[in-house]
Every structure is written in C-alpha cells, then in structure tokens.
Amino acid sequence: MTNMLNDYAERMPAPRRSVLALAVLSMLTEEPMHPYRMQVLIKERRKDAVVNVSQRNSVYQTIQRLVRDGLVETAATERAENRPERTTYRITDAGRTTLTEWLRTMLSTPAQEYAEFPAALSFLPNLAPRDATVMLTARAARLEERLAALDAETTQISEFLPRLFAIESEYQRQVVATELAYVRSLIEDLRAERITWPFVDGAPVWRG
Numbered sequence: 001m002t003n004m005l006n007d008y009a010e011r012m013p014a015p016r017r018s019v020l021a022l023a024v025l026s027m028l029t030e031e032p033m034h035p036y037r038m039q040v041l042i043k044e045r046r047k048d049a050v051v052n053v054s055q056r057n058s059v060y061q062t063i064q065r066l067v068r069d070g071l072v073e074t075a076a077t078e079r080a081e082n083r084p085e086r087t088t089y090r091i092t093d094a095g096r097t098t099l100t101e102w103l104r105t106m107l108s109t110p111a112q113e114y115a116e117f118p119a120a121l122s123f124l125p126n127l128a129p130r131d132a133t134v135m136l137t138a139r140a141a142r143l144e145e146r147l148a149a150l151d152a153e154t155t156q157i158s159e160f161l162p163r164l165f166a167i168e169s170e171y172q173r174q175v176v177a178t179e180l181a182y183v184r185s186l187i188e189d190l191r192a193e194r195i196t197w198p199f200v201d202g203a204p205v206w207r208g
Helices: 002-011 019-028 035-044 056-068 093-108 116-122 129-160 163-191
Strands: 072-079 085-091
Touching (some): 019 035, 019 072, 019 085, 019 093, 035 056, 129 163
C-alpha cells in the first residue's frame, strides 16, 4: 500500500507556479488570512505593481488551487449574522517548502515571458512607418510618466522603510529606464529613415 501511495505521489503534477500564488503563500507566512484581506494588503503595500489582483475572483481561484495542491488549508470558517460565510486560510508545511523552492527558481532562472511590447515590435511593419513613430512617441511619454512615478515611490518608501522594501521598485525603474532609452533611439531611427519599409494602401509591401 505504501508503495502504491508513493507511486501516485510521484505521478502527481508539481503545483503550478504563478506570481499570484507566490504572493498568497508569502502573505500566509505572516498569519492566517481571508482572501479579501490578502487582496487589500497587496494593494496597501503597493505589491499590485508586480502582482495582478485586479480581479478578486483570481485570488479566490488561486487559493482554491493551492488548497487542492495541499499548499494551503482552511484555518477557520465563520458566519456572522446576515453575512456570507467567511473562511480564513493558513499555509501548510508543504506550502512553506514550495514557497522557498519557487523563490529560489524565480530568482536564479530567467523565465521565457511573452510580453506584448516585444510581440508588437515583431509585427511592426503592419503599421505605416509614420503611424509606428506616433505610437512609439506616445509610449515614450507614458514611460517617462512611469519613471517619474517610480522615482517618487522609491523616495517615499526610503523615508520610512529599509531599502529591502523598495527593491522591486528599483528593479522596475531600471527596466523602464532601459526601455525608454531604447524606444527613444528607435523613434530617432524611424524619423531619420534608418529603419523603414514600404507601405501602400494600408498594407506593407514586400519585394522579394
């Protein structure tokens, strides 16, 4: 019987890693929590810049998946008068182990992420060069705004908390600054026609 259970455990897929699942496990190391409190704390701590909690259902669905995987379990279920049932959750020993493994992997191994901007660049010739220049100029302006916001955020955090609590903002600033520099150089190349392509009647024209 023991061998059968071990074989079954080995065949079970590993828990699926996600940024939101990582955040849930991390928050549950502090204390048992209700899903809504997790969502509120993520926003209050400005972690929503790196963790997508815009949809409350996604938090609940992630928790249910973690429960199914044995990484989280019910701590208590309460029902106040005239209110829906309220369930708090806590992390399991397996959840703590998985959290450590995920963090080590995510820190040490670059992941293949399919972001929208590189995809849009790969299909850029479907816009006219002038249109592409206008859109990239608009992006540059938004990146400048994002950079200013990150600078203000980092400064504000440093006034009250150790640098440890601002390192994700520092990283985001470096990423945004690098992207902004590249977008500006791309705009210059498009305006100078160092990069161009034929575009007639609303479609690119390829000549072989």
